[in-house]
Amino acid sequence: MKILFLTDNFPPEVNAPATRTYEHCVEWVKHGAEVTVITCAPNFPKGKVYLGYKNKFIQKETVDGVKVIRVWTYIAANEGFFKRTLDYISFSVSSFLAGLFVKTDLIVATSPQFFTALSGRTLSFWKRKPWVMEVRDLWPESIKTVGAMKDNFFIRYFERQEKRCYRSAKKIISVTDSFKQEIIGKGISADKIEVVKNGANLNLYQPMAPDHGLIESLNLKGKIILGYVGTHGMAHKLDFLMDCAKNLMHTNYHFLFIGSGAEREKLIHKKKVDKITNVTLLDSVSKSEIKRYLSILDVSLINLKKDKLFKTVIPSKIFENAAMQIPILLGVDGESRAILEQYQAGLFYEPENEQDFLVKLEMILQQEHKETYRNGGSRLASDFDRKKLAANMLTHLRGAI
Incomplete structure (x- = not known):
């Protein structure tokens, strides 16, 4: 089984999305899957490329059995909604172009970077392969909640695209039961939604004496x-x-x-x-x-x-x-x-x-x-x-x- 996974966060970044994707992909490789991750040059959260990496069109590496393709993006610090949106859009375009050349049986795209889901949906259409949407946040609701943007034309457009993604995905993986219920409330069948919550790597996190x-x-x-x-x-x-x-x-x-x-x-x-x-x-x-x-x-x-x-x-x-x-x-x-x-x-x-x-x-x-x-x-x-x-x-x- 070949899996193409689209995410804009991946180690050496240390935030929760990067950790979840990395630990899942490593386990899938151990279970016999061939996994390719398309991501960007590590830069979260400061918007500065990590030492040893460059923000160029294509970089390839293998991380613990996972094939990693890093693509160019417009990099911006996690400050300012519009610059971050340009960052998101650039990854959507770059990941789509790179994904066209990757052989796969299945495409997985993860939110809350919603434009990643758009890339997954579009790749699914052009490659004639099923895609799965992983929902780690209810976007664009979340950007309204934190006050980054008020309800307007763009928000309503994103909400329409969100529903299109839900409908076109072969399956939806939600990280909470509550997200599943929210998605069902948007008219999506419960049968296509599964819940896989977050967890901990028990090899890394275990009780220890205070340092x-x-x-x-x-x-x-x-x-x-x-x-x-x-x-x-x-x-x-x-x-x-x-x-x-x-x-x-x-x-x-x-x-x-x-x-x-x-x-x-x-x-x-x-x-x-x-x-x-x-x-x-x-x-x-x-x-x-x-x-x-x-x-x-x-x-x-x-x-x-x-x-x-x-x-x-x-x-x-x-x-x-x-x-x-x-x-x-x-x-x-x-x-x-x-x-x-x-x-x-x-x-x-x-x-x-x-x-x-x-x-x-x-x-x-x-x-x-x-x-x-x-x-x-x-x-x-x-x-x-x-x-x-x-x-x-x-x-x-x-x-x-």
Whole structure:
């Protein structure tokens, strides 16, 4: 079975989409599939090409058995809607052109970069091969939710194209049950939609003793470390966590933010202007290094803007932190909350509610509950083992041929 996978995020990028695609593709190769990934030169989130790569028309490499074709794109930092859209469109065109010359039995295109789906749909037409749409975000709804763009002609055009993609895809793979229901609500048959949620690589993420050398180097000895690791974007509402930190400066709590994104410079500015002394902001670290930073956390913070759309998402951070058996303080309602509470891997607080955040923070650190959270995280991670999920998705892909 030959699979052509279109995605604009792939390692050495370390965000959730890159990790999901890479780990799935590697497992599919182990199960006998021949996988080719078309992606761009790694540049997320700063919009700068990584060392060792060039932004040229075609670059080829093999990564752990996966054939990777990198194509030229208009590269822009994750700042500014229109520049990012040009980036997306350029990848759509380049991936389509490169895909014309790849032999395959099946095309898979992943969102939320919606123009990737358009490329997959068009390739399917010209190559006369079935295609599968992987839905990792409800786009364009999400860009309206974070305020990047208001409802207008372009949004309505994208929404029409979204429905066309749903209808033309042989199968749709959704990352949440909520997304499936939303797609059904758009008039798409439930029979063509499968759900393959995110998970954790249990070979990489597992419980480990705190890295005391790292604690010393960050000058955090004796602190209660609350960590947010991931993209600093408009959807994540990290200024709320900064405000919480400001009001906890008289305590032993210290907030550790690790990552990059469109809002990072604003957070750095806010820390300086508000003179917030109990926050440390670090740039992104490699996937192999991140577990060292996770190991020093007393509590993992997962936060999103308060909006009904985000009740449909499940941040991948949940699974990685659960695998490390770190208590999770979750500011995301809906399906994410249901999973967290089902496994008792942490506590939920109402998004953007500082009083509830502070109450739950005190509760999650109570010694008598720590074993419950550790056990809950272990059970959660076991049920969302990335290897099992990858095998499940491969079964669905084979059914689409």
